[in-house]
Amino acid sequence: MAQYREIDSIEQWNEALKGSTERPLVVFKHSTTCPVSANAHREFQEYLDSNAREDADYVLVKVIESRPVSNQIAEDTAVTHASPQIMLVQNKEKVWTTSHWAITKEHITAVLD
Numbered sequence: 001m002a003q004y005r006e007i008d009s010i011e012q013w014n015e016a017l018k019g020s021t022e023r024p025l026v027v028f029k030h031s032t033t034c035p036v037s038a039n040a041h042r043e044f045q046e047y048l049d050s051n052a053r054e055d056a057d058y059v060l061v062k063v064i065e066s067r068p069v070s071n072q073i074a075e076d077t078a079v080t081h082a083s084p085q086i087m088l089v090q091n092k093e094k095v096w097t098t099s100h101w102a103i104t105k106e107h108i109t110a111v112l113d
Contacts, residue, residue: 016057024055028061034084
């Protein structure tokens with residue numbers, strides 16, 4: 001079972017982004033006040049609890065509590081901010097992203113596996 005780690009500093013983000021040159025990085029941007037985001041978080045967790053890729057790293061950013069990190073991710077990946085939002089980053093570049101109700105266990109599985 002794969003697990004995510006929460007990042008809340010620019011330094012942690014820079015480290016995760018650098019690591020995407022070695023291992024795929026899945027970034028989940030989560031709003032702790034939004035019901036749509038709560039649903040997406042459940043779907044993300046269900047993916048992690050099932051047969052998630054073991055060769056990837058998973059990070060979560062709380063967009064309200066860690067706004068500077070969220071903004072830096074948007075800038076570094078050239079992906080307009082949304083929440084909830086999930087993206088796959090490889091070699092420091094966004095490979096795939098989706099947001100809101102499109103974040104489902106099935107969709108994540110189809111893209112990542």
